[in-house]
Amino acid sequence: MTDVYVSGYAVIPPSRARADRGEAVLTAEEYHARALSELLRSLGISKRELDGLSYALGINRTLWPHSLIWSAEVAQNLGITPKLTVVSDHGGMSALSLLFQGYALIKSGVVDHVVLLGVDSPLTPSKPQGGYRLERTWRYELNYELPLGMIGPLSEAALIARRHMYEHGTTPEQLGLVAVSQRKNASKNSWAYLKQPLTMDEYLKSPYLAYPVRMLDAVIPVNGGFALMLSRSDDAKRFTDKPVRIEGVETQVNSEPQNELRDITKLNIPSARLLERAGVGLNGIDFLELYDDFTVVVLMQLEALGFASEGGGRFVEKNSITYDGNLPVNTGGGQLSGGQAGTAGGFSLVVEAIQQLREEAGGRQVKGATRGLVTGLGCLGYNHNLINRGVALLSKP
Amino acid sequence: MESAGATLPEVDGVNKNFFEGLAAGRLLIQRCSTCGSHLFYPKPWCVVCGSLELEWVEAPKEGKLYTYTIINRVIGNSKEFEKELPYAVGSVELDVGVRVYARLLASNPSSIKIGCRVVLEPRRLTDKVGLPYFRVVE
Numbered sequence: 001m002t003d004v005y006v007s008g009y010a011v012i013p014p015s016r017a018r019a020d021r022g023e024a025v026l027t028a029e030e031y032h033a034r035a036l037s038e039l040l041r042s043l044g045i046s047k048r049e050l051d052g053l054s055y056a057l058g059i060n061r062t063l064w065p066h067s068l069i070w071s072a073e074v075a076q077n078l079g080i081t082p083k084l085t086v087v088s089d090h091g092g093m094s095a096l097s098l099l100f101q102g103y104a105l106i107k108s109g110v111v112d113h114v115v116l117l118g119v120d121s122p123l124t125p126s127k128p129q130g131g132y133r134l135e136r137t138w139r140y141e142l143n144y145e146l147p148l149g150m151i152g153p154l155s156e157a158a159l160i161a162r163r164h165m166y167e168h169g170t171t172p173e174q175l176g177l178v179a180v181s182q183r184k185n186a187s188k189n190s191w192a193y194l195k196q197p198l199t200m201d202e203y204l205k206s207p208y209l210a211y212p213v214r215m216l217d218a219v220i221p222v223n224g225g226f227a228l229m230l231s232r233s234d235d236a237k238r239f240t241d242k243p244v245r246i247e248g249v250e251t252q253v254n255s256e257p258q259n260e261l262r263d264i265t266k267l268n269i270p271s272a273r274l275l276e277r278a279g280v281g282l283n284g285i286d287f288l289e290l291y292d293d294f295t296v297v298v299l300m301q302l303e304a305l306g307f308a309s310e311g312g313g314r315f316v317e318k319n320s321i322t323y324d325g326n327l328p329v330n331t332g333g334g335q336l337s338g339g340q341a342g343t344a345g346g347f348s349l350v351v352e353a354i355q356q357l358r359e360e361a362g363g364r365q366v367k368g369a370t371r372g373l374v375t376g377l378g379c380l381g382y383n384h385n386l387i388n389r390g391v392a393l394l395s396k397p
Numbered sequence: 398m399e400s401a402g403a404t405l406p407e408v409d410g411v412n413k414n415f416f417e418g419l420a421a422g423r424l425l426i427q428r429c430s431t432c433g434s435h436l437f438y439p440k441p442w443c444v445v446c447g448s449l450e451l452e453w454v455e456a457p458k459e460g461k462l463y464t465y466t467i468i469n470r471v472i473g474n475s476k477e478f479e480k481e482l483p484y485a486v487g488s489v490e491l492d493v494g495v496r497v498y499a500r501l502l503a504s505n506p507s508s509i510k511i512g513c514r515v516v517l518e519p520r521r522l523t524d525k526v527g528l529p530y531f532r533v534v535e
Contacts, residue, residue: 143406152473158466211467
């Protein structure tokens, strides 16, 4: 069976659609076009040449309402004819889910290439529906959370963070270290949305939205677009001399349904079977790109992956997680500083890993990086944490 | 109908008993007739054993607080809730083995702590819809 490589990528820098600040005001359709255009430029091929390839298209469902039959509309807007399309509804795990589906399609020989377009424009919705939310949310949130006055993911994350403090003695300063370290990484990333330095004092003064979650514990929503080209091993070399190998991807949806009294601070990421199959130990991983919708979720992943048996909070106190630290995490600033482009936010972490492994990360380059682990987490479950969990291992060939 | 100010649940065949029970002052939850598991939130079958035979039983009126949050801003919900800021929401653990999200009432907010005892004091919105509110035992 063929190996699968990332043969090209594209980033359309994030925007809050503030025309008054000179920021781009674009729709999701425009992000699709720009991301594909930039991808083709990176591959060195024309649209006509793409038309001649055997490929699939993968897209994420955007936050704002879109048509029932969505992938064909995207293909029509772009004038492309993929052999098949896959659509992810996995929220924060969408990038990892599409990576997994694309990997499987190439491995199985269905197609030679997969184009993934990760796009969302929550700040320029096509037509907001309802008074206060872009999307129709989960029924459990409509029925058992919103009538109580809960405020969506912020309050769901706050329930987890408060329990994490109770279980592990996690302090505000430890959560702050995640935000401050990632901002340092973002300061060296031209496409991060927030690049100005952040101090611990500024973090601690940031207002609570849902105690103990402060504004700076949460992602900043942005518009943005990303594209990836996945290719069979022999084809990847056609497009680049710096292919990045996908060593494997694993995902899992939901866990411990039989245990209503589960520990909501524990994230069962399916990393163990991925690492075992790849024959890679934790010390074989040079950097981590961990899905970071909230600071506490980064700590939970350091625990779940096996890096922080003493608790994620104590780990970030004793270690450095900046790009030049002993365990670099979210080397481009993650979504906390880079911005979260709706359900495409996870693509920023995949793209950052690719830039690191192609040695294109400039001032934030992790020296000697040959392998990175990327996660994608989505869907804050009822009495649970993020129940869509994906993990991928990327490396230099 | 009392103005909840707010966001009403979508009542359907699966959750009707839960909301009607609370309107009548009782917290009803599902119990699997086959394996005996208690479930929450209301489900269309038993998520443990897959049985479709679920019965409604009254839960204990007292529980303990598993975790909580204080809502300081209303984002992504009805602005009507701004009148009540700040307010507490928590996950109440019942000794039948389930947790239920609920509004927390406390005359002294500093008494809201993980592990504290809470007692059911449902809020009735309509004849058919009540919400799980619990009062902290101080």
